[in-house]
Amino acid sequence: MSTIVEERPREPVAVRREGSPWTGLWAVFQKELADHLTSVRMQILEGLMLLTAVGTVFAATQSIRQEIGEDPFVFLKLFTTAREPLPSFVGFLSFLVPLVAIALGFDAINGEHARRTLSRVLAQPIYRDALLLGKFLAGLATIGIVLLGLWLVTTGMGLFILGVPPGGEEVARGLLFLLATLAYAGVWLALSMLFSTIFRQPATSALTAIALWLLFAVFWDILAALVAQAIVAQQVGNPLTELVQARIQLSLSRVSPNTLYGEVVLALLNPQVRALGPVLLTQLEGAVLGTPLPLSQSLLLVWPQIVALTAGTILLFCAAYVTFQRQEVRA
């Protein structure tokens, strides 16, 4: 980070700015967090998320009730079981979390421009770093609070209806799942903040972010399949081409944060999952199918995905940071 924090030298002699870039970070964070938690926008989204969470988990408990005692990870099933016509809790989350993140970030910078508060705030003894990072962290904290609340509510419901306490590993997997969701939200928050620095109109940045969200949520898998078919023509009777095609499609679809998040959730909440992507029969030799993996192995399985989500967040935030630093303050 430190290499970016420094100003670009404009003269042969590098001009370093003095004072900590973190000055005022806490003040910005506090103010933005309070804004988010009291804003009508956020309250509507929280209500929506709470309703869907309660609805999906309740539906899930109805299906799970019959099989209590058969599954050692019944609590995780709360989140992953879908019952027609409702999708599962995680299905809803992967759909709604980007929306919430976009709602929190799309007017971060251009909103300040529009309200003509930017020059006034930047005339206070803080650097731009503190403003952008404070806003980002406040958005992330807001999402974290909402997710933690949802998780507690659903777990409480599960306790109440199923009458079984969650085991230690289930709680650990649940918390890791929350962290992964936070990383997933971070990608979308950083993206919408990037758009809020690039576009002057909040409406433009909101629509662009939502368009990208639709692309990844709905069309990306279809596109990945089409492109994979175009690259490798399937030959009848040659299973190798099929394998290559599947691998290309998987790599392409992993560009989408939605795919990455889906895989993380799949492996974390279903201990039986032992591989993501195509598996050859030879690789399954000696495997005891259907037995759950220990937590550490599940985590190992999705580690690349978690790293990718975190890296995506950092990259997008850096892009927003550089754009913001180079921007003129005046409108």
Added chain:
Amino acid sequence: MTVAIETYGLTKHYGKTVAVEDLNLVVEHGEIFGLLGPNGSGKTTTILMLLGLTDPTAGSARVLGFDPTRSPLQVKRRVGYLPDSVGFYDELTAWENLRYTARLNGLEPREARERIDEVLHRMGLADVADQKVGTFSRGMRQRLGLAEVLLKRPQVAILDEPTLGLDPEAAHEFLDLIRGLRAEGMAVLLASHLLHQVQVVCDRVGLFHKGRMVLVGRVDELSERVLGGAYRIRVESRGVDLRSALLDLPEVVRVYPDGEGTFTVEARTDLRPEIARRVVARGELLGLGLERPGLDEVYARYFQEVGRGEGT
């Protein structure tokens, strides 16, 4: 008096457009300096460079001894800035808006509370402290902006178009508040395109034109220099050709007709008694009055002459 703001050849280019060119400026403590000129003449860019919010292309500045490019935090801790058409968070109250500023300045909560109450009271906003800023009028916002400037107890106040959009009475009140700052020893840099409105409070002014500060000095000095005469006398008479009547007076700079039987005389000294005597000797004197030329006129005349000079 000590120097608060100094610039040396400060220059800012945006691509090929020149925003500010070779600005050399000195503002001292306890003085109100007017940065005057039409829109887009480089006033706001100058201010942003002084605050370290934009980097100069060339040259440098010193604000209270600090370089705004290198130590912007030190500068911004000591300088209050009221931006052009200042904005606040409409959904927060006046008090909450100021609390945010206080926190950004790192004030202790108790200290902040005291200062906020004090500045709101001083700006006459104590009664509306708990109202949402969304309900405020333009004049109230402007006063809240000045309250915010005072909150950090600055040594320098930079005010960009402080009277823009205010009705004459509110503008007058606001200028009075600004005068109060000078009395406390603050250096005030005031940028405006409303020359006639702010000339009354400025100790010295700098006139901007296309990014260059073309004239600097006291208002009366400037009018002396540009208009030639610091005194303009309006004479209303009947049956007198004033031009021939005043021809031999060396103090007279110009005489020009200003309507039916009315002339304006520009002179270096107050010639009213002499003019009165001469008019009465030749005809009837209907009226005689002294006019102080405004900066608007100085500006217009200067660029008229510059334009003519460029044309020939």
